[in-house]
Amino acid sequence: MFYETASNDHGLPHNPFKAIVSPRPIGWISSLDADGRTNLAPYSFFNAVSDRPPIVVFSSSGFKDSAANAEATGEFVCNMASWDLKDEMNVSSAMVSNETCEFELSGLEMASSRLVKAPRVARAVTALECKRLQTLRLKDLDGADTDNWLVFGQVIGIHIDDSIIVNGKVDVTRFKPLSRLGYMEYAAITEVFEMARPKV
Numbered sequence: 429m430f431y432e433t434a435s436n437d438h439g440l441p442h443n444p445f446k447a448i449v450s451p452r453p454i455g456w457i458s459s460l461d462a463d464g465r466t467n468l469a470p471y472s473f474f475n476a477v478s479d480r481p482p483i484v485v486f487s488s489s490g491f492k493d494s495a496a497n498a499e500a501t502g503e504f505v506c507n508m509a510s511w512d513l514k515d516e517m518n519v520s521s522a523m524v525s526n527e528t529c530e531f532e533l534s535g536l537e538m539a540s541s542r543l544v545k546a547p548r549v550a551r552a553v554t555a556l557e558c559k560r561l562q563t564l565r566l567k568d569l570d571g572a573d574t575d576n577w578l579v580f581g582q583v584i585g586i587h588i589d590d591s592i593i594v595n596g597k598v599d600v601t602r603f604k605p606l607s608r609l610g611y612m613e614y615a616a617i618t619e620v621f622e623m624a625r626p627k628v
C-alpha cells in the first residue's frame with residue numbers, strides 16, 4: 429500500500445506512522461518550574477542526536493510543561509525508562525495541572541542530581557543531566573509554524589547504576605530500556621547481537 433500524508437488516506441483504523449518509526453526510546457524528562465515545583469513526563473519523540481558533545485532532543489507536541497520548564501530554568505534530566513518502571517512511567521504521563529507532582533502521583537522517589545537542580549528518578553538505572561541548548565519551533569513545508577517544539581539539551585552528567593555494568597559495558601539486557609512503538613504498543617530490549625563495521 430501507499431498513501432500520502434496530506435490526505436492520510438491509509439484506510440487503516442489507526443494512523444500507522446508511529447508504528448513505522450519504531451522503536452523509539454523514551455526520555456522521561458524531570459524538570460523544575462520557575463517556582464521550584466517538580467515535573468516528570470515521558471517523551472518518545474526523543475533521541476540522542478550527537479555524541480561529541482553528547483546532545484539529546486525531545487519534541488513537545490504543544491508547548492508542554494517540560495519544554496516550558498527547560499526554557500525557564502535552562503535545565504532538565506532525562507531519566508531513561510526501563511521495563512520495571514513501565515507502569516510508573518505511564519502514570520506520570522497523565523495530563524495533570526502543574527500543581528500536581530508526577531513523582532508523588534506515580535509513587536516514585538526522587539534523587540538529587542549532581543550538576544543540575546532538577547531531581548531525577550531514584551530507581552532509573554540511567555539518567556542524563558542536561559543543560560538546555562536551544563528550543564526550536566518546527567515549521568511545515570509551507571513555512572507555517574507548527575505546534576511542535578524541539579528542546580535540545582547538552583548532556584553534562586550521566587548516572588549509571590552499577591548493577592547494569594558487566595565487563596566494563598552497559599549491559600542492555602540488564603538495563604531493559606523501554607521503547608515506544610505505535611498504537612498502545614511498547615517493547616523492552618531483552619536480546620542483543622553484535623556486528624562489526626566493515627573494514628574498507
Ligand SMILES: Cc1cc2nc3c(=O)[nH]c(=O)nc-3n(C[C@H](O)[C@H](O)[C@H](O)COP(=O)(O)O)c2cc1C
Binds near residue numbers: 467470473523524
Ligand atoms: C510513552 C509516552 C510517550 C510520550 N511521548 C510524547 C512526546 O514525544 N511528545 C509529547 O508532546 N507528548 C508525549 N507524551 C505525552 C506526555 O507525556 C503528556 O502530555 C504529559 O502530560 C506531558 O507532561 P508535561 O506537560 O509535564 O511535560 C507521551 C506519553 C507517553 C505515555
